[in-house]
Amino acid sequence: MSSCISLRSWSGARSSLYRRYMLMVSTVFLSMSDRGRTDRLQALSGRKASESDSEDMRQELLDFIVGGMKQGVNS
Known part of the structure; x- marks a missing residue:
C-alpha cells in the first residue's frame, strides 16, 4: 500500500475533494458490508470474479479509490 494522497498535492477544488x-467511504462501506450475502460480484460477472478472494478485492478497491482521487478535476 504505497499509494498515498496528500492534501498539499491536491490541485482541484476542495469541494471536489x-x-x-x-464516494470513497461509500464504496468501501458497500464493498465490505455486501460481502458473503449474495455474492453480487459473482452474479454480475457471470462467475468470473468473486468477493470471496479478499486479497484481490482489497487490491482492486485500493486501485479504484487511488485512481479516482488522483484523476484530474473537470473545470
Whole structure:
C-alpha cells in the first residue's frame, strides 16, 4: 500500500475533494458490508470474479479509490 494522497498535492477544488472522499467511504462501506450475502460480484460477472478472494478485492478497491482521487478535476 504505497499509494498515498496528500492534501498539499491536491490541485482541484476542495469541494471536489470532499465529494470524492464521500464516494470513497461509500464504496468501501458497500464493498465490505455486501460481502458473503449474495455474492453480487459473482452474479454480475457471470462467475468470473468473486468477493470471496479478499486479497484481490482489497487490491482492486485500493486501485479504484487511488485512481479516482488522483484523476484530474473537470473545470
